Amino acid sequence: TTDSSTATGWRYRPATPLDDTTLHRIDRWWRAANYLSVGQIYLLDNPLLRTPLTREDVKPRLLGHWGTTPGLTFLYAHANRAIKERDLSTIYITGPGHGGPGLVAGAYLDGTYSETYTDITRDAEGLRRLFRQFSFPGGIPSHVAPETPGSIHEGGELGYALSHAYGAAFDNPDLLVLAVVGDGEAETGPLATSWHSNKFVDPATDGVVLPILHLNGYKIANPTVLARIGDDELRDLMRGYGHTPHEFVAGFDDEDPVSIHRRFAVLLDQVLDEIVAIKERAAAGDTSRPMWPMIIFRTPKGWTCPEYIDGKRAEGSWRAHQVPLASARDTPEHLQVLADWLASYRPEELFDDDGRVDDDIEAITPAGQLRMSDNPHANGGLLMHDLRLPDFREFAVDVPTPGSGLHENTRVLGEWLREVIRLNPTNFRIFGPDETASNRLQAVFGATDKAWNAELHAGEDTDEHLGVDGRVVEMLSEHQCQGWLEGYLLTGRHGLFNCYEAFIHIIDSMLNQHAKWLKVTREIPWRRPISSLNYLLSSHVWRQDHNGFSHQDPGFIDHVVNKKPEVVRVYLPADANTLLSTYDHCLRSRDYVNVVVAGKQPAPQYLTMDEAIAHCTRGLGIWEWAGSEVDGEEPDVVLACAGDVPTLEALAAADLLRRNVPDLRVRVVNVVDLMRLNSESEHPHGLSDRDFDSYFTTDRPVIFAYHGYPWLIHRLTYRRTNHANIHVRGYKEEGTTTTPFDMVMLNDLDRFRLVIDVIDRVPGLAARYAGLRQRMADKRIEARAYTRAHGEDLPEIAEWVWPDATAPAATGDDGSTGINATLSTGGDNE
Amino acid sequence: TTDSSTATGWRYRPATPLDDTTLHRIDRWWRAANYLSVGQIYLLDNPLLRTPLTREDVKPRLLGHWGTTPGLTFLYAHANRAIKERDLSTIYITGPGHGGPGLVAGAYLDGTYSETYTDITRDAEGLRRLFRQFSFPGGIPSHVAPETPGSIHEGGELGYALSHAYGAAFDNPDLLVLAVVGDGEAETGPLATSWHSNKFVDPATDGVVLPILHLNGYKIANPTVLARIGDDELRDLMRGYGHTPHEFVAGFDDEDPVSIHRRFAVLLDQVLDEIVAIKERAAAGDTSRPMWPMIIFRTPKGWTCPEYIDGKRAEGSWRAHQVPLASARDTPEHLQVLADWLASYRPEELFDDDGRVDDDIEAITPAGQLRMSDNPHANGGLLMHDLRLPDFREFAVDVPTPGSGLHENTRVLGEWLREVIRLNPTNFRIFGPDETASNRLQAVFGATDKAWNAELHAGEDTDEHLGVDGRVVEMLSEHQCQGWLEGYLLTGRHGLFNCYEAFIHIIDSMLNQHAKWLKVTREIPWRRPISSLNYLLSSHVWRQDHNGFSHQDPGFIDHVVNKKPEVVRVYLPADANTLLSTYDHCLRSRDYVNVVVAGKQPAPQYLTMDEAIAHCTRGLGIWEWAGSEVDGEEPDVVLACAGDVPTLEALAAADLLRRNVPDLRVRVVNVVDLMRLNSESEHPHGLSDRDFDSYFTTDRPVIFAYHGYPWLIHRLTYRRTNHANIHVRGYKEEGTTTTPFDMVMLNDLDRFRLVIDVIDRVPGLAARYAGLRQRMADKRIEARAYTRAHGEDLPEIAEWVWPDATAPAATGDDGSTGINATLSTGGDNE
Ligand SMILES: Cc1ncc(C[n+]2csc(CCOP(=O)(O)OP(=O)(O)O)c2C)c(N)n1
Ligand SMILES: Cc1ncc(C[n+]2csc(CCOP(=O)(O)OP(=O)(O)O)c2C)c(N)n1
Ligand SMILES: [Mg+2]
Numbered sequence A, B: 001t002t003d004s005s006t007a008t009g010w011r012y013r014p015a016t017p018l019d020d021t022t023l024h025r026i027d028r029w030w031r032a033a034n035y036l037s038v039g040q041i042y043l044l045d046n047p048l049l050r051t052p053l054t055r056e057d058v059k060p061r062l063l064g065h066w067g068t069t070p071g072l073t074f075l076y077a078h079a080n081r082a083i084k085e086r087d088l089s090t091i092y093i094t095g096p097g098h099g100g101p102g103l104v105a106g107a108y109l110d111g112t113y114s115e116t117y118t119d120i121t122r123d124a125e126g127l128r129r130l131f132r133q134f135s136f137p138g139g140i141p142s143h144v145a146p147e148t149p150g151s152i153h154e155g156g157e158l159g160y161a162l163s164h165a166y167g168a169a170f171d172n173p174d175l176l177v178l179a180v181v182g183d184g185e186a187e188t189g190p191l192a193t194s195w196h197s198n199k200f201v202d203p204a205t206d207g208v209v210l211p212i213l214h215l216n217g218y219k220i221a222n223p224t225v226l227a228r229i230g231d232d233e234l235r236d237l238m239r240g241y242g243h244t245p246h247e248f249v250a251g252f253d254d255e256d257p258v259s260i261h262r263r264f265a266v267l268l269d270q271v272l273d274e275i276v277a278i279k280e281r282a283a284a285g286d287t288s289r290p291m292w293p294m295i296i297f298r299t300p301k302g303w304t305c306p307e308y309i310d311g312k313r314a315e316g317s318w319r320a321h322q323v324p325l326a327s328a329r330d331t332p333e334h335l336q337v338l339a340d341w342l343a344s345y346r347p348e349e350l351f352d353d354d355g356r357v358d359d360d361i362e363a364i365t366p367a368g369q370l371r372m373s374d375n376p377h378a379n380g381g382l383l384m385h386d387l388r389l390p391d392f393r394e395f396a397v398d399v400p401t402p403g404s405g406l407h408e409n410t411r412v413l414g415e416w417l418r419e420v421i422r423l424n425p426t427n428f429r430i431f432g433p434d435e436t437a438s439n440r441l442q443a444v445f446g447a448t449d450k451a452w453n454a455e456l457h458a459g460e461d462t463d464e465h466l467g468v469d470g471r472v473v474e475m476l477s478e479h480q481c482q483g484w485l486e487g488y489l490l491t492g493r494h495g496l497f498n499c500y501e502a503f504i505h506i507i508d509s510m511l512n513q514h515a516k517w518l519k520v521t522r523e524i525p526w527r528r529p530i531s532s533l534n535y536l537l538s539s540h541v542w543r544q545d546h547n548g549f550s551h552q553d554p555g556f557i558d559h560v561v562n563k564k565p566e567v568v569r570v571y572l573p574a575d576a577n578t579l580l581s582t583y584d585h586c587l588r589s590r591d592y593v594n595v596v597v598a599g600k601q602p603a604p605q606y607l608t609m610d611e612a613i614a615h616c617t618r619g620l621g622i623w624e625w626a627g628s629e630v631d632g633e634e635p636d637v638v639l640a641c642a643g644d645v646p647t648l649e650a651l652a653a654a655d656l657l658r659r660n661v662p663d664l665r666v667r668v669v670n671v672v673d674l675m676r677l678n679s680e681s682e683h684p685h686g687l688s689d690r691d692f693d694s695y696f697t698t699d700r701p702v703i704f705a706y707h708g709y710p711w712l713i714h715r716l717t718y719r720r721t722n723h724a725n726i727h728v729r730g731y732k733e734e735g736t737t738t739t740p741f742d743m744v745m746l747n748d749l750d751r752f753r754l755v756i757d758v759i760d761r762v763p764g765l766a767a768r769y770a771g772l773r774q775r776m777a778d779k780r781i782e783a784r785a786y787t788r789a790h791g792e793d794l795p796e797i798a799e800w801v802w803p804d805a806t807a808p809a810a811t812g813d814d815g816s817t818g819i820n821a822t823l824s825t826g827g828d829n830e
């Protein structure tokens, strides 16, 4: 069975008393988990210490992180008890994911580890293997990596614990997400803003995130800010973030372990009961924002390790961060300290003679999928349902002849997305940093609101489309959008992130981590495929009319193509039908990162829906109607293009060539799937050399008008036969606030420049068409001068349409008629 | 005169009463600034409205942002009054930098604008030009761009207002930085954590940041979180961030403007007096962390624009964000609304008949460099002093023969940096996200502390090297490190950012913005060069021993080389002397982004200091001692390398070839300045084709062992004659927690694979050396198997040294002797 239906919703703690037996069990579980963690970091062999520890038992390279681990295992132990008592479906996200040994230990004690990795048995030999494999060649990584059952959060790059947690909680009303935040991690920007996620939660239809601030006082080599601002400021901060803080302090004196466990168990019960009360109120209709509880967990870093090592503070200091006993193999003194440390957990009380964990310890383990390491939400593919997708063909724009019409491509997509939302009301969301309308997806608000559980000015027209259960989630934080979406996808749902192209770089590093996660999970048989991470990048480099240079950067594509080819796809649909077909494909795909760049400004349409489908299926295509080649003859030149603005310029260049150099055989190739350019051997979408040669010839000049930085095309094609003849125009980091055509001219991507490129590169033309060449150069001067004089582009350029096209309607997609001062520039807040 | 010595330190407000005349002047200044802002957004002509407004007076494309502007001008007006009264050197950083018109208006009213741009005169024609140029082709950008006098913060990408502000304030004890934070901006991660900057400030030796939260309630198309959490939570949040919040609310009723101005002026005086009191206490020796004041400024978005437009709320709503009257040119109704709006500022009271700003308004303008638009700190190059650099040659490591020694390269650099700090105690800082020791720069703590003004556990050994005036600034936020350093550099100081290579991607987008800033300022004659932005990336992809896959990403280099070639430089020094020489060069350079990637693990040393200097000056070089070519003969193959680990592998391959294929002529080329590979026409450091051909031949196979993603080498060299023969090995996104040699094998960058590559590519070898080829393949199998069995690398690999080298000392740079379990893996917190 692959759902978490063992969970039966939110309930108060049963009235059974919290007896000492249970508290002892918790303590023994904790000791066992800590023992297993220390064992993983240090031991090659002798896992049960049945013989005196020797140098040979210690790993030659001591790799990993102890400091955060005992806190994570402590919380794991207590969560187990609470989950079991309440049948509470729970996943565990640990911001300090470098505490990998602790989570592996937890999964091992849960039994899940041995079920998943059957060679890691529940006996002495299994323990030996468990220890040995950790941070060991051919073994497992040091972090809470995809290999760790129960993980959706590796935590290698710090900062995303809470955004992942909330992403997991959205639309999972019965799920509890325990989210540990490192106090060092809490200093990162993404984490600092992610506390505000609680303003985007519907207490009725979403799950619950319980943040636990792991205030162990230190990071790698420094104290942490939050540990050193005093209790009052810290409490204020948490309240300011919208939480009710609960504090727990332990480990700094010689309090009896059972007393410590009792205090924490009581606190956890109180917090969980508070949550149940909120849930009850929500079920009764009060979905206003509660002050959700959170826990400040102040315990020593490296808790339970030797207090001093070599005379320096270890437990309760940053020195415990990684491997506090670095010379355990090298000096007899350190070896003895390690032996004593291990012995302090009294393993003989925890494991039987065969090395099996004592049954009594396991008595606190929840059953089946209630084990955090076995919760199917943490292997989201298990729970994923395919989206019900409306037929995108029904949303096609009419294209009577190529180049006709005038549509805002993303606005058309928005109409389809509205229906996607309607058909999938609980497992599809759109995320964006306050740009969903600016990116022209506002049709979606016909079907849903923007999630909002802060104050509402009800009835005022400032507060349109805001609702506690909206499917669009907008916060001015690209980090939050990315983190939420990742958490949502990793738990088996679907979505997309719409963003200004330039600012998607803000999450470059998060993309890295997600792409790495996907790369690894594809190699892990028990991890089921999840829905792809879909980007819709609009307000792109060529049309940042209101903003200028700071908003112009098409380099996310370059960043993405550095990732494993198996997981990345890049699409540059040039019109609305192509965009629809592309996006339908993206929402059906699994385990990829799909980057789609699309325009939001009124633009001509080229392909009918049938043509668009064929074009997208091919990934690229010759647009015969645009070229002047004839069957049976080789072309003289290939005009290639990718992206809406480059396509327009390439077509305008083709038109100029047709009229001015009638005998020239021009082939126009449009590329929608950029990875087609790559070699077959490099990328699964790569064209065979034969296909590539057929499209791009083996010896004719190729003038390539490309959306982004031009060298990417070279990087993708350098192995192709005709590479030496490929000449790319693209964005070369020139820009400012100016007209659309001035932008393309600034970067030499304009139609006139492309014609000049053709003249310069097709043998024989330069001599015969010097006049045309000069006229083209003059046109650039004229076009530039016109913008300086009038503040807009030459009408013949702004209004240019493909000659065979029916004239574009003067109507915007929003129904506005006539020319107006913003139709062609698109204000951001419409 | 180019210093701000007009400022005379911190003083309480003089006892002169705040009279109505002054308040009226403030109001008139504000009205003038707002009028000038609206004019910039909408008007082509008729700047003084001396004739009725016509359609032709309105710009054809309405671009820009009104919503934030009136708040920014309001604060500007009040700052002027306070600065003048107190002679307070002040710069103004506006997070919502899209309020460009407001800052241009301020500079115009200051007179600075006309001094800087002499064609924008202080008369009607100057006003016409001022209006017309805004967001106009050939004019100025819409944001507070480098073109704006007084700006160090464009604000295009939101989130960095406070980190820039604190960077500017560090070591400028007399400077006030007014820092406006957009309430939307406040939702970004970087901004959310940047409030904590106050824990890194020394009240005695640093300047003061006064944060003003611009709570205008809305962002592009949504309410903001902080505007909708209620006053209590917001106050708690600010207190939690360590601030004393002061609240100001205005604009929501019909309060008389003079009353509004009086209230704000009183509040500002109170806040500034609070700051003076803190400064006095600090001067008297109390440098403990105060609760610095901040202002919550709650006013309507678009304040003073039409309340409703087309029946929808405009003032006080997100609709005012950009251009609230989009159809001003298109409909007579909107044109009239615009005319009325402009008239509401009563321009006839503000400008004389010639269009000159009324003298009375200018009476609140501070003198000379006390004008915020003329403060030299905002044109940092004016104040910059060259660093006093210790002679790096004195820090050279001894290299008796190539390949000998064993040093941690960054540790050696740390020794030199310690002296840089000693010699430049007030204008050089090192920033890092808790990794300065991990990156092995700890020698610097011989000269300074880490800045820390949160609680200190004095005398405890957990709190080593922490001090309120430390020159090293560590917070676990790459965003903060980057933002602080940028602010520090932009105000004329020097520094570097040390970071794990993988996580530097966190600031990709910030790098974009800074590189764009540099690109533009190089074209602005009045902007003086500033010190380069220097990165030291360590704990790099090949030696993330403790962490694994999530910590492996060398792609920042790829990201950086997309920026304008004039501003970017990338260096991969392979040993300590080369690193010293490189970094000396970087700290002397101006207006660049220098990326230096260097190893921190014990590694062999290749070049004497003299050789290193020559090598760095060339940027690359043939290492004749490593190759087997002989003068007068062409080499058979070129083994190229860049980066410390690839260099080691290439040398080991050269050694294998020397011993196994004695007749092969191998040339070894090491590249330290990556941009040398680029064409002369593409990058200022690019080699001429002649030089390139000389190093890399025109027809021999080149096997290139590269530190990062291999295709970057192709992207840099695709125009070179011999490109088709260049075969690159690098990181191809394979990794986990494993041994160093397993890592290079996983990515086919190992010595054995390089030998196989040579055999495969040098004509004739494949047939003759099939045996060697098989032995190499077998070696890989053996090496891998050894790691699986022993958890470490084959001794013959781990201990390999260049055959002519004196044996490496078994001593670490930290004085440790003998082999120990971590010497070769390097714990993070040492
Ligand atoms: C974004 C990011 N920057 C830097 C690091 C390097 N790093 C690894 S662990 C660590 C300290 C973490 O401290 P904390 O969050 O308090 O975790 P804990 O004390 O629980 O180990 C740092 C800086 C990282 N992993 N991620
Ligand atoms: C990081 C980033 N994401 C998105 C944007 C697009 N954007 C421009 S202005 C704006 C809203 C800003 O709101 P706020 O900070 O409140 O400024 P104000 O209301 O004063 O205009 C957004 C989202 C941006 N500039 N930067
Ligand atoms: Mg910590």
Ligand SMILES: [Mg+2]
Binding pocket: B182, B183, B184, B214, B215, B216, B217, B218, B219, B224, B301
């Ligand atoms: Mg705002």
